[in-house]
Amino acid sequence: MSDWSKAVSRFQAAGPGSETTSGNRGLQIEEPLIFEQGADGRTGVDLPAPPAAADRLGGLGRKGAIGLPGLSEPQVVRHYTRLSQKNFAIDSGLYPLGSCTMKHNPRLNERMARLPGFGDLHPLQPESTIQGALELMDQLATWLKTLTGMPAVALSPAAGAHGELCGIMTIRAALEARGDMRQRILVPESAHGTNPATAAACGYAVESIPANARGRVDLAALKAKLDGGVAAIMLTNPNTCGLFESEIVEIAEAVHKAGAFFYCDGANFNAIVGRVRPADLGIDCMHINLHKTFSTPHGGGGPGSGPVVLAEALAPHAPLPWVVHGPDGFRLVEHADGASGTSGTIGRLKGFHGQMGMFVRALAYMMSHGGDGLRQVANDAVLNANYLMAGLKDVLTASFEGPCMHEALFDDRFLKDTGVTTLDFAKAMIDEGYHPMTMYFPLVVHGALLMEPTETESKDSLDQFIGVIRALAERTRQPGAAEWFHEAPRYTPRRRLDETAAARKPMLRWRPPVATAEAAE
Amino acid sequence: MRYLPLTEADRRDMLAVIGAPSVDALFRDVPETARAADIDLPPHQGELEVERALSAMAAKNVAAGSVPFFLGGGAYRHHVPASVDHLIQRGEFLTSYTPYQPEVTQGTLQYLFEFQTQVALLTGMEVANASLYDGATATAEAVAMANRVTGRRRSVLSGGLHPHYREVVDTLARFVGFRADAQPLDPDGGEDLAALIDGGTSCVVVQYPDFLGRVRDLRPLAEACHAKGALLLVVVTEIVSLGALTPPGEMGADIVAAEGQSIGNGLNFGGPYVGLFATRDRFVRQMPGRLVGQTTDAEGRRGWVLTLSTREQHIRREKATSNICTNSGLCTLAFTIHLSLLGEDGLTQLAAINHAKAVQLAGRLAAIPGVTVLNDSFFNEFTVRLPKPAAAIVDRLAERPIIAGVPVSRFLAGHDDLLVVAATETVTDADMDALVTALEESLR
Ligand SMILES: Cc1ncc(COP(=O)(O)O)c(C=O)c1O
Numbered sequence: 001m002s003d004w005s006k007a008v009s010r011f012q013a014a015g016p017g018s019e020t021t022s023g024n025r026g027l028q029i030e031e032p033l034i035f036e037q038g039a040d041g042r043t044g045v046d047l048p049a050p051p052a053a054a055d056r057l058g059g060l061g062r063k064g065a066i067g068l069p070g071l072s073e074p075q076v077v078r079h080y081t082r083l084s085q086k087n088f089a090i091d092s093g094l095y096p097l098g099s100c101t102m103k104h105n106p107r108l109n110e111r112m113a114r115l116p117g118f119g120d121l122h123p124l125q126p127e128s129t130i131q132g133a134l135e136l137m138d139q140l141a142t143w144l145k146t147l148t149g150m151p152a153v154a155l156s157p158a159a160g161a162h163g164e165l166c167g168i169m170t171i172r173a174a175l176e177a178r179g180d181m182r183q184r185i186l187v188p189e190s191a192h193g194t195n196p197a198t199a200a201a202c203g204y205a206v207e208s209i210p211a212n213a214r215g216r217v218d219l220a221a222l223k224a225k226l227d228g229g230v231a232a233i234m235l236t237n238p239n240t241c242g243l244f245e246s247e248i249v250e251i252a253e254a255v256h257k258a259g260a261f262f263y264c265d266g267a268n269f270n271a272i273v274g275r276v277r278p279a280d281l282g283i284d285c286m287h288i289n290l291h292k293t294f295s296t297p298h299g300g301g302g303p304g305s306g307p308v309v310l311a312e313a314l315a316p317h318a319p320l321p322w323v324v325h326g327p328d329g330f331r332l333v334e335h336a337d338g339a340s341g342t343s344g345t346i347g348r349l350k351g352f353h354g355q356m357g358m359f360v361r362a363l364a365y366m367m368s369h370g371g372d373g374l375r376q377v378a379n380d381a382v383l384n385a386n387y388l389m390a391g392l393k394d395v396l397t398a399s400f401e402g403p404c405m406h407e408a409l410f411d412d413r414f415l416k417d418t419g420v421t422t423l424d425f426a427k428a429m430i431d432e433g434y435h436p437m438t439m440y441f442p443l444v445v446h447g448a449l450l451m452e453p454t455e456t457e458s459k460d461s462l463d464q465f466i467g468v469i470r471a472l473a474e475r476t477r478q479p480g481a482a483e484w485f486h487e488a489p490r491y492t493p494r495r496r497l498d499e500t501a502a503a504r505k506p507m508l509r510w511r512p513p514v515a516t517a518e519a520a521e
Numbered sequence: 522m523r524y525l526p527l528t529e530a531d532r533r534d535m536l537a538v539i540g541a542p543s544v545d546a547l548f549r550d551v552p553e554t555a556r557a558a559d560i561d562l563p564p565h566q567g568e569l570e571v572e573r574a575l576s577a578m579a580a581k582n583v584a585a586g587s588v589p590f591f592l593g594g595g596a597y598r599h600h601v602p603a604s605v606d607h608l609i610q611r612g613e614f615l616t617s618y619t620p621y622q623p624e625v626t627q628g629t630l631q632y633l634f635e636f637q638t639q640v641a642l643l644t645g646m647e648v649a650n651a652s653l654y655d656g657a658t659a660t661a662e663a664v665a666m667a668n669r670v671t672g673r674r675r676s677v678l679s680g681g682l683h684p685h686y687r688e689v690v691d692t693l694a695r696f697v698g699f700r701a702d703a704q705p706l707d708p709d710g711g712e713d714l715a716a717l718i719d720g721g722t723s724c725v726v727v728q729y730p731d732f733l734g735r736v737r738d739l740r741p742l743a744e745a746c747h748a749k750g751a752l753l754l755v756v757v758t759e760i761v762s763l764g765a766l767t768p769p770g771e772m773g774a775d776i777v778a779a780e781g782q783s784i785g786n787g788l789n790f791g792g793p794y795v796g797l798f799a800t801r802d803r804f805v806r807q808m809p810g811r812l813v814g815q816t817t818d819a820e821g822r823r824g825w826v827l828t829l830s831t832r833e834q835h836i837r838r839e840k841a842t843s844n845i846c847t848n849s850g851l852c853t854l855a856f857t858i859h860l861s862l863l864g865e866d867g868l869t870q871l872a873a874i875n876h877a878k879a880v881q882l883a884g885r886l887a888a889i890p891g892v893t894v895l896n897d898s899f900f901n902e903f904t905v906r907l908p909k910p911a912a913a914i915v916d917r918l919a920e921r922p923i924i925a926g927v928p929v930s931r932f933l934a935g936h937d938d939l940l941v942v943a944a945t946e947t948v949t950d951a952d953m954d955a956l957v958t959a960l961e962e963s964l965r
Contacts, residue, residue, distance in 0.1 A: 023822070034635050034861050044862030045602060047946070050873040053880035058736045058898025060767045062869075067642045070864035077604050080632070080858055084613035087628035091612030097621075104524055105616050108568050113789075114606075117579025122592045123791030124927050125583065126919040132581030133790050139578075146562055158654035158792065159847035161834070169696050197834035197844035202696045206839040244550035275548065280555040291847065295524075299609075299851025300629040301619035301811070302652070303793030319692070334931070347692035351595055351657035351685045351780070352791025360575065367571045371562030373522045379544045380527050386547055387535045403539075403547045430625055441835070458526035459535060487819075492624040495819035499623075502816035502828040506805065508648050509638040 010036075028493050031082040035510045038069020044076050067512070086493045087300070088435045094457055094465055096388075098407045098438035098450025099192065099240055101270050101292035106368065109295065109361035118360050123352035127331060133356065134330035137323050140363045144288060144307055147374070149279030152315035154308045155323075156354040160267055163287025163306030164198035164234070166319055169346040170310060171232050171261040171285060172202060173317040177344060180259065182231035188217050190241055190442040195234045195265060204231060211444045215241040215400040215409075219250060226258040236265035237281070238272065240442040241400060242385065242407035242450065252282025261285065261314070269293045270454075271382055271406035274375030284311040290355075294362035305358035316344035321353050380455035381406040384462060388453055391466035395473040399445040406454070412447025414473060419482030422447040425472065427488040427496065432468045522565055583922055585788055589952035591882075593902040593943025594732070594927035595656065595683050595758040596791065597783045599871075600947055605785050605858045609851055619811075619847070623826045624818075629850070630825035633813040636857045643763045643860075644777040645770025646799035650810040652849040653796030656780025657689040660726065660756050662809040662843055663778040663798065664690050667724035667752045668699055669807050669842070676724045676754075677717045680704040681731030683758055684932035690726070699723075706933055708733065708895055708904070715745035724752040724776070729769060730762055733895060733929075733941060734902035743773025752776060759783055760797065761945075762900040764872030776800045784863075785855030795852035806832060809843030871946060875901035878944040885957050886942065891964055895939070902943040904929070908964060911940040918959050925956060 001009075008021060010032070023030040055061060071079070088095065095102035113119060121133055141153045154170075157163040168185070175182055185199040188209050196206045207225060212218040217235065233255050237245045245251065255262045264278055264286040270293040278286050290296045291304040298304075310318055322333040322342060332353065333340045369377060382405050389398060389408040397413040412422045426436035426449075438450040453462060475481060489495065527535075532544070541547055548556070566574075585598050592598070609615065613628060620626030620633075633651045640649035653659040664676050676694075678687055678701055687703050694701040704712060714725050725746050730736045739755060746753040755769035757779035769777045779797040786794060798810060805812075806829065814828035834841040863871060879901040887894045891908035907914060911928035918925040929939035944953075 018820075018822075031631070033631070033638075035638065038864065041866065043864045043867040044604075045867040045871075047867065047870045047874060050870070050877035051881055053877040053884075055876070056880050056883070056896075056898055057766060057876065057900065058738075060736050060738060060898070062763075062765055062767055064771075066764070066768075066865055066868065068639065068860065068863070068865040068868060070866060071861055073602070073604055073862060076858060076861045077608065079861070080608045080614075080854075081611070083628035083631050084608070084611045085628065086626070086631070087613040087617045088622070088625035089613045090616040095618065097618055100618050102616075102618060106524060108571060110610060110615075112572065112575045112579075115576060115579040116584035116586060117576075117582040119787045119789055120584040120586050120598075121582050121790040122585050122590075122598065122788045122924070123596055124592055124594050124931065125585070125924055126916055128916070128919055129583035129922065129924070130790070132578040135581065136575075136578050143562065146560060149557075158658065159845075161844045161846045162654060162658070165844060169692070172696060192846075193834035193836070193838050193841070194844050194846050196839035197837070197841040200839035200841075201844050203698050244548070246550040246552070249552050249554065272548075272551070274560055275557060276551055276555050277557050277560070280557065281552075289847075297615045297851070298618045298847075300614055300617045300626070300854065301850030302848040303654070303795075303850065303852055304847040305793075320688075347695065348685060348688035349658075349692060350689060350792070351655050351683070351794070355792040356790035357793050364571055364575060367563070367566055367574065368524070368568070369522065370565030371560050373525070373565040374562075375560070376522060376525060380525055380532075382547050383527070383532060383535055383539075383544055386539045386541070390539045403541065403549065405547075426622070427624070430622065435625060436622055456524055456526065459531040461526075489624050493627050494624050494822060494824040497623045497818045497824045497826045498816045499826050499828065502814040502826050503831075506812070506828060507815040508634075508805070508812055508828075509641050510634070 029082050031079060033510050034071060034079060035069050037075060038071055040070060042070035042072055044071055044073040093433055093435065094461055095435040096437045096451040096453050097435060098452040099267060101452060101454060103295055103454040104456035105295055105297040106365060109364040112364045113357045113360040118356065131329050134323050136363060137359060138330060140359050143366045144309060147273060148286065148309045149277030150309035151312055152310040152318060154310065154318040156319055156350050157287065157306040157308055158350055158355055159302065159304035160287055160289040160306045161194040161198060162349065163308045164194055165201065166308045166349055167263050167285040167287060168198055168202045170314045170317040171263065173344065173346050174314050175231055182229055184230050186225055186230055186233040188235060190239055190444045191234060191236060192240060192265060199234060215243050216245050216247060217251060219247050222251060223254050226254055228259060230258055230260045232261040232263050234263045234265060236268060238268045238405040241409045242404040243400060244405055248281050267292055268406060271378055273378050274371060275378050285314055290358050290362040295365045296358045296361040303355060303358065305355035317346050319346050319349045377455050384453040384455060384457055387462055388451055388466065392469055395470050407450055407452035409445065410449040411445040415476060418476040420476045420485040422449055424485035424488065428472055428485050430489040431491050434465065589923045589955040591926050591942045591944060591956060592924055594941055595685065595780060596788055597759055597943060597945055598788055598947050599783050599945050601785055601787060601859060602862050605855050608858050609855050614854055615851065620827060623824065627824060630813050632854055632857050634815065634825050636853045637813060639857060639860050640797050640799050643768065644799045645768030646777055647802045648805050649797065649799035650808055650812055652853045653798055653810050653845060654849060655792065655794040655796045656758055656778060657686045659778035659796030659798045660686045661689045661693045663754050663776045664724060664726065665693065666807050666809060667754055667776065670804055671723040671750060671752060673721050673723035674699040675721050676701050676726060677714060677722055678703040679714055679727040680706040680712055681733060682726055682728045682756060683732050686756060706936060708939060710735065714742055718745055718749045718751050720749060722749060722751040724754045726754045726756060728756040728758065730900045733904040734899040735896050736766060736898040736900060739769065739772040754778065759900060759902065761872055761875060764868040765876055765900060781856045785859030786852050793849060793852055795849040795856055807842060808832065810845055810848060874946045878948050879903060882944045882953050885953060889961050901945055902941060904939055904941050906938050907940055910937040914963055917963050921959055923955055923959050
């Protein structure tokens with residue numbers, strides 16, 4: 001077989017049923033794995049010969065090949081450029097993924113994080129050479145403390161879930177310090193999965209508290225469960241139904257009366273930033289996802305950053321390191337000791353000092369908006385969500401009455417008897433050029449559709465979106481709708497993928513096609 | 522405000538459609554007592570002003586690349602090719618979320634599948650996940666997994682484990698309620714971990730190369746672990762080393778937890794980095810973190826999805842293998858692109874250069890009167906014993922400015938004379954000259 005015939009047959013190995021020879025569809029280009037493109041003796045870097053030196057690897061030098069493919073720089077650039085083109089992103093369209101806060105990511109923040117004085121700084125440099133970095137951490141801490149009204153903040157947690165771990169550990173440390181060994185944590189049914197997973201990871205039994213008909217915590221049910229065995233409640237506010245917990249002050253009082261702590265999941269802080277200070281709600285501890293409220297990019301799943309603000313009672317238990325002011329400038333306290341007041345610390349949660357790259361981006365964002373702009377962020381986020389709600393509530397079924405905060409929650413009652421599911425509806429949105437909303441979460445309503453437009457969408461953009469969703473909702477009532485929706489998406493690089501097969505016989509890495517080559521011989 | 526598209530007219534029109542008199546009315550559920558009137562923070566600023574302020578702050582730091590630089594200790598300064606940073610800043614990667622909708626995130630899913638494959642190949646393991654936060658948290662997750670797999674609750678940590686990693690395991694142990702028996706740092710190399718394994722040991726955690734840079738054959742330890750039903754957990758803080766060294770998977774490791782910063786990711790003052798996590802196929806359902814798997818679409822074409830998510834918090838809630846959700850997405854992309862550029866030849870050569878530079882530097886430092894090199898073996902990092910406290914020397918050299926190494930006393934009391942020195946491909950002969958001269962002078 002000629003090399004060009006082989007090249008075409010390799011295209012077809014990607015899958016049958018294509019209308020073009022290559023399987024490509026215009027700008028949608030089939031792209032093999034890097035492992036299928038390598039050649040021996042090719043590389044994308046030019047390195048000098050190593051200087052002459054004896055081997056001191058202790059006889060443990062690598063014997064076999066690693067198995068990495070060789071590619072040149074143009075191949076690598078094209079490969080990852082093509083992969084990028086198979087992704088939906090906030091840069092390219094409305095991404096109403098509720099709870100995830102897909103807002104615009106300003107590029108100034110990227111530039112700032114790459115200043116050599118921040119990006120090319122080693123975490124173990126002598127203190128005299130990192131004063132600006134510690135100053136930046138101190139300023140970020142000041143902004144976060146001011147916005148939340150809390151006296152202390154732990155910067156090191158790497159994401160929201162890591163912040164939860166930090167918060168629950170500080171609560172446990174505070175309880176232990178007063179000899180109070182409590183066993184349970186209360187978590188509303190509507191909570192994000194990380195909340196119960198975190199509580200369990202810290203050795204607590206998790207007890208669920210139900211929601212009332214208004215989508216808020218059922219205060220009576222909560223009070224009935226509050227006793228001397230409860231260490232904390234983990235409550236999201238605004239909650240995952242996009243609603244402000246209107247009885248939150250009463251909740252805090254009841255929790256404190258029982259001697260327990262109030263942990264707030266601050267993933268939705270973007271709805272109230274600059275307008276409500278969590279300290280004024282009676283919250284003892286709250287993580288903030290810098291990758292949500294403060295616009296650090298989600299990067300296809302990370303990295304994030306999850307600082308935790310702490311009330312007076314929890315502050316002594318904050319994780320190491322601490323940034324403190326000394327006589328000669330800023331200092332990092334890295335060990336627990338009485339002299340620096342850190343003897344109550346829960347210890348270290350992560351290598352080094354936290355997600356500095358995210359700190360720089362978040363501070364650039366805060367300084368850009370200022371106190372006034374951040375308040376406007378909350379206003380516009382809430383206004384946009386309520387506008388979505390107003391535009392859709394007669395065609396989709398809103399789960400709860402009244403104004404929402406930063407996200408609008410619908411359930412699947414509007415799909416009753418259509419044969420169309422929430423999932424089908426979401427996949428049809430993809431064909432219309434939208435990323436789907438969050439689906440089947442929160443668990444308190446059936447077939448949830450949770451839409452968060454964020455403050456960075458224009459009114460035009462929302463009008464188009466509402467128009468499309470209304471048309472789709474109408475379409476669910478037309479003959480043949482079930483099949484039509486079930487076929488979606490049609491215009492994506494891939495149609496629906498078989499997730500059951502993926503889990504039944506997991507293929508989690510590429511392997512060279514040795515077996516088939518041998519079989520052919 | 523440049524990030525907010527709504528005009529005043531838009532806001533008025535939208536409120537009219539909503540039927541609310543004002544935006545304040547939308548916040549009616551907020552208790553009166555909790556409505557903050559004015560929060561005392563500076564007002565908004567333009568790009569130029571923010572850039573000026575942050576640049577001034579950055580200028581107060583000494584960037585690693587501006588001085589002779591020999592720091593390692595879990596974070597390494599390597600050259601990252603220009604195309605890596607260009608590609609990871611493509612908005613389709615940078616501003617996408619976790620790939621929950623596979624039809625519109627095949628780009629992310631495919632690079633994660635490539636990443637998982639690369640990590641498995643490098644470590645010599647069978648399967649790797651789509652990343653954890655960093656090497657230290659990956660290590661703590663690995664210990665928790667070993668406890669689950671073995672049903673035991675006592676781990677043994679080598680004294681050669683990076684102190685931050687040990688501390689992160691300690692924190693988890695304290696709050697989850699398992700035991701982590703950390704051994705003291707043993708500069709003389711007599712540590713006998715095999716003797717500490719018994720029927721209650723879930724795993725032995727050993728770093729390779731260790732915190733002082735030493736490399737040791739892990740096969741006897743693997744055998745000792747397996748004879749008692751314990752797992753061998755190998756930690757790697759300098760992943761480039763596996764371009765030159767026998768991978769842990771070939772020496773009997775059951776889990777490898779590693780820091781991937783060295784490939785594709787800058788120093789960033791300690792984060793974000795990328796936790797690598799690899800293990801054996803038989804443990805896959807006990808793994809923490811996301812996994813991408815291959816499958817086919819409705820037209821029979823190959824594609825990728827997140828899979829085995831019944832281990833994870835969003836499905837399993839309090840019974841999940843870990844609470845992790847957001848991981849190190851974009852840092853894995855940087856890792857994957859850089860490693861694709863390097864390829865087999867590039868990585869092995871990069872590792873050879875690192876090793877040769879370190880061997881050269883170790884030879885030159887050993888020739889300074891009063892200085893001894895502790896290591897018999899090492900990759901790109903080794904430890905010297907100085908005749909004076911290392912921390913004071915490091916501070917003095919920083920004034921020149923030379924960033925000489927990591928004093929062990931920064932982490933552990935009682936080792937004042939030890940300095941850990943790293944040399945990567947970024948170190949020049951002139952840098953070495955500067956260090957040798959300065960060290961000679963300061964010891965005189
Ligand atoms: C309500 C809520 N809590 C917690 C988390 C976890 O945050 P992270 O993904 O940063 O760990 C999320 C985000 O996914 C969330 O939406």
